[in-house]
Structure formats: structure tokens, C-alpha cells
Amino acid sequence: MTPLSRYSSFIAAASWLVSPHVSPLSGGAILVQDGVIKASGLLEELKRDHQVPVIEYPDCAILPGFVNAHTHLELTHFPAWRLRTNVNYNPRRFVDWMIQLIKIRRGIGAEEIPSSITEGIRLCLESGTTAIGEIVNNPAHAQLYRSSLLSGRLFFEIIGQDQHHFNRMLAAALEACSTASDRQLHSGLSPHTPYTIAETFLPRISAVSDNLPLAIHISESAAETDFIFNSNGPLAEELFPFLDWKRHLTPPRRCSSTELLDRAGLLKPSTLAVHCVHLTLGDAEILKQRGVSVVLCPRSNERLDVGRAPVALLRKLGIPLALGTDSLASNDTLSLWDEMRFALNTFSRELSPADVLHMATIGGAEALGIGATHGSLEPGKRADFQVVKIGGEGTRDVLERVLFHGMLEDVYLAGDRYAAATFQDSFFRRRQIDASVVPSPNLQ
Structure with a gap:
């Protein structure tokens, strides 16, 4: 897997933020700086407080890396x-x-x-x-x-x-x-x-x-x-x-x-x-x-x-x-x-x-003894996370829809995001990020 160039700071946002111990957050986002999660919360609040590029994933959920x-x-x-x-x-x-x-x-x-x-x-x-x-x-x-x-x-x-x-x-x-x-x-x-x-x-x-x-x-x-x-x-x-x-x-x-x-x-x-x-x-x-x-x-x-x-x-x-x-x-x-x-x-x-x-x-x-730095979307942890297209309809709640029907879109490790060519298996898809949202050819 070849990493793409990393923004030193950016916000990753999705329809839902899903992390253990807390209820899924609608309209959630995380602030990433130098490969570490610095803040998490509502997108509008993070955008107001931090003037950095925003990568948006509509109809998706952001989860910690497994x-x-x-x-x-x-x-x-x-x-x-x-x-x-x-x-x-x-x-x-x-x-x-x-x-x-x-x-x-x-x-x-x-x-x-x-x-x-x-x-x-x-x-x-x-x-x-x-x-x-x-x-x-x-x-x-x-x-x-x-x-x-x-x-x-x-x-x-x-x-x-x-x-x-x-x-x-x-x-x-x-x-x-x-x-x-x-x-x-x-x-x-x-x-x-x-x-x-x-x-x-x-x-x-x-x-x-x-x-x-x-x-x-x-x-x-x-x-x-x-x-x-x-x-x-x-x-x-x-x-x-x-x-x-x-x-x-x-x-x-x-x-x-x-x-x-x-x-x-x-x-x-x-x-x-x-x-x-x-x-x-x-x-x-x-x-x-x-x-x-x-x-x-x-x-x-x-x-x-x-x-x-x-x-x-x-x-x-x-x-x-x-x-x-x-x-x-x-x-x-x-x-x-x-x-x-x-x-x-x-x-x-x-x-x-x-x-x-x-x-x-x-x-x-x-x-594994790495809970202080991994396993959730809390501030201070390494920016390892995944973006999942939310599938399923009906009466299932967000977490059930993600776990039973989610489709992996992107993976980030320490703030690095990976190219579409690395997702070759038919089980996975990747959404192209709108250039108007992230104006950088390095992220295409």
C-alpha cells in the first residue's frame, strides 16, 4: 500500500462518527494534525474553530481502524x-x-x-x-x-x-x-x-x-x-x-x-x-x-x-x-x-x-497494551480510521447498518490516506473526493 501525501492538518467529516463507548454522532468529524486526532465533534464546530481543509464523506461513517x-x-x-x-x-x-x-x-x-x-x-x-x-x-x-x-x-x-x-x-x-x-x-x-x-x-x-x-x-x-x-x-x-x-x-x-x-x-x-x-x-x-x-x-x-x-x-x-x-x-x-x-x-x-x-x-x-493511542476516535490517539459507506435500510439503527451492511471506502493510517489502486479486491470500493472540497492533486 502506497500512502498519498499527507496534509499536516485536515478535518475528516461524515454523516456519522462511530466510536466505542459513545453513541454514533450525526454530522460528526475529527480534526487530524500531524497524524494524531486533535479533536472530535460536530463538523460545524470544528470548521468554525480550525481553518484547515475538509474532506467530506456524505452517507458514510467514520470508524476507528480495527x-x-x-x-x-x-x-x-x-x-x-x-x-x-x-x-x-x-x-x-x-x-x-x-x-x-x-x-x-x-x-x-x-x-x-x-x-x-x-x-x-x-x-x-x-x-x-x-x-x-x-x-x-x-x-x-x-x-x-x-x-x-x-x-x-x-x-x-x-x-x-x-x-x-x-x-x-x-x-x-x-x-x-x-x-x-x-x-x-x-x-x-x-x-x-x-x-x-x-x-x-x-x-x-x-x-x-x-x-x-x-x-x-x-x-x-x-x-x-x-x-x-x-x-x-x-x-x-x-x-x-x-x-x-x-x-x-x-x-x-x-x-x-x-x-x-x-x-x-x-x-x-x-x-x-x-x-x-x-x-x-x-x-x-x-x-x-x-x-x-x-x-x-x-x-x-x-x-x-x-x-x-x-x-x-x-x-x-x-x-x-x-x-x-x-x-x-x-x-x-x-x-x-x-x-x-x-x-x-x-x-x-x-x-x-x-x-x-x-x-x-x-x-x-x-x-495489546496500546489502548492509550489506538482503538477509538478520541483526541490524542493516532489518526488510524476508516470510512464506511452506510448500507441497509429499515428499522436497523446506524451501528447495525454499519456493521451488517457497511462498505469500506477509505483507510487512513496516522493521517495518511491511500490511493484507489490499492483497493483492488471486489469487496471494497473507494469514493473519489471532490476536488472542490480538497483542492490538492496529491489527494486524488
Whole structure:
């Protein structure tokens, strides 16, 4: 995505201003100065107080850029890889899918990963996502993300049953965290799952991650529940032999994934618990006590047939919720618009449009530790926002019309707006801005 030249100051106005925690504002606008939102309110009031160019979007709504709290962008080209690698292994269960994923990934050369990541970044930006919680398998790829205009947090992945492999991954992840953080993309660690890291290594991760947020896949499948509690089931009988990990099998732990991680000190307010499909009441209470945020990935869970997260329980306990797409190895798109609409249909009794908007904006930003600068249209926050043509008629209110029928028109990152040529997918349209409103060829 190539940014157009930026006005140092301008007003963006639409028929509605839509931001979490507040009612949609008719005739709303935001004042942008040097890539930051300086004021928001009624267009007429901002025009009266600030003599700057005005970009108007009639019949549209301005929303914050979305925050995709859980992604694996290196797997963006997975559907194409699957077609060409001749892996004759069709998944029927979660463990089958994991083995298929590993087989296909092993057949892909390292030189193909950068283009897959770059495509994932493009798909995020062009569907209104401006910040991500990305799982990075190879720290050498961090610069690809940092050279983009995405913001958020990079969680450097740690996997290992073998001491040597674990030490190498942990050292590389810690080095990446110490050298690569910046104001745009912060750093964190991702201990992959409780079953892909030896239990004896978990306290060590806790000891070295005092100031680092964590992202951990927790209780994604029933197979994980069986494995952690009884050391049996498909993970023990199929995945571990496939990975030559049989010697690393442990006696039954008689606990859940959440309890295991809590004992190791890995659950803290800056921890993201991803998926959480098979949580018990006791597990959820532990997450609540530790201040953990949960990232839901409902389309991925549906695709892999692992069940549905206990959203009613999580909401009853007041556990902070965010939304993620996971990867294109287990999802159809990287669009949070698609994820939100699926969540609204799937959890129609548990989640309202306002709840889902919160999860995709400020909820995700707070989960990633960037809520002070992202996730809403409040003054002082980075000017990451999207413009959406309002669709739908009838009795639906503005927020419902936007979420169920909205059509993306424009995306801004830190005050930069993007050219029409970047919106090539048939799912998106862009409205040409009237030259009489913004008299600059740089914005055409």
C-alpha cells in the first residue's frame, strides 16, 4: 500500500462518527494534525474553530481502524501452498489439521515467507485493520512488519520440547524483543501452547518475561484438554509421534491448560489467552483473577470444528474480550468485518453490535497494551480510521447498518490516506473526493 501525501492538518467529516463507548454522532468529524486526532465533534464546530481543509464523506461513517488481536500473517499464502505441495492428507479433526499444516509448511522454502507476510499486511490494511497482534515465528522477519504502516505488537513465538531447540528459540525471541521495539510495533513473547513447550520450561519463560506481554493459545480443542489432563488422546498418540516427541510425554498432570500456565506464573494482566474454547468455570475464574484478556477467533474455531468459546461465561465474569482472525490456514479472510459479522450471527444472544465493535477496536487495543493511542476516535490517539459507506435500510439503527451492511471506502493510517489502486479486491470500493472540497492533486 502506497500512502498519498499527507496534509499536516485536515478535518475528516461524515454523516456519522462511530466510536466505542459513545453513541454514533450525526454530522460528526475529527480534526487530524500531524497524524494524531486533535479533536472530535460536530463538523460545524470544528470548521468554525480550525481553518484547515475538509474532506467530506456524505452517507458514510467514520470508524476507528480495527485491531486484529491475533494473526499469523506468514501463513497468508497457505491456501496456495496447500494446492501445490501435494500433501495428500485431508484434515477431519484438529490434530489432522495440525499435521497437515506442519507437512505443508515444511515443504515451503524460507524465501517464500516474506511475500506471504507482505500479502497479509496488504489484506489487513485494505480491510480496515490498522493494528495487529501478530505471532512471529522467525524474528528475522520483524523488519517486514516494521517497514509497513501497521501498528500493534509482535509476539515472537517459542516452541520446544528439546532443551537445545527451546534455548535457541527463547534466546532469539528475547533478542528480538530487546532490539526491535519501536513506537509503532511493540514486542512480546508467544509461548505457543501448553503442549508444544515442555512443562519444565514454562517457569523459565515466566522468569524472563516480567516486562513483556504474552500471547498463548489456550484450550483451543478437546484434544488439548485430554492431553494436558491425562497425557493421552490424539495429541499424544498422533502428533507427538509425528514430531518425534514421544520421549517427551509426561505422566498425567490432572489439571487444565489454564491451571498449568497459572502454576508457572504465565498468566498476568498483560497476557492474551487466545481461543479459550474449552474453558471450565474454574479456568475462567483464574483468568479473571489474573486480569488476563481473551482473544476470540470464532471463524477459525468453526472451520476446525473445535467448538465455540463460552462467551456468556466470559462476559458474566467481566473478562476483557478482543477479536482475531487467526490465519488463512484456518480462515477464509483476514477481514475483521467478516469476523464481526460472523460473531454477531453466532453469538446473537451474547453479543450486541456495540459489544463486537468494542472487541474489534478498543478491546483489541487494550489487550495489546496500546489502548492509550489506538482503538477509538478520541483526541490524542493516532489518526488510524476508516470510512464506511452506510448500507441497509429499515428499522436497523446506524451501528447495525454499519456493521451488517457497511462498505469500506477509505483507510487512513496516522493521517495518511491511500490511493484507489490499492483497493483492488471486489469487496471494497473507494469514493473519489471532490476536488472542490480538497483542492490538492496529491489527494486524488
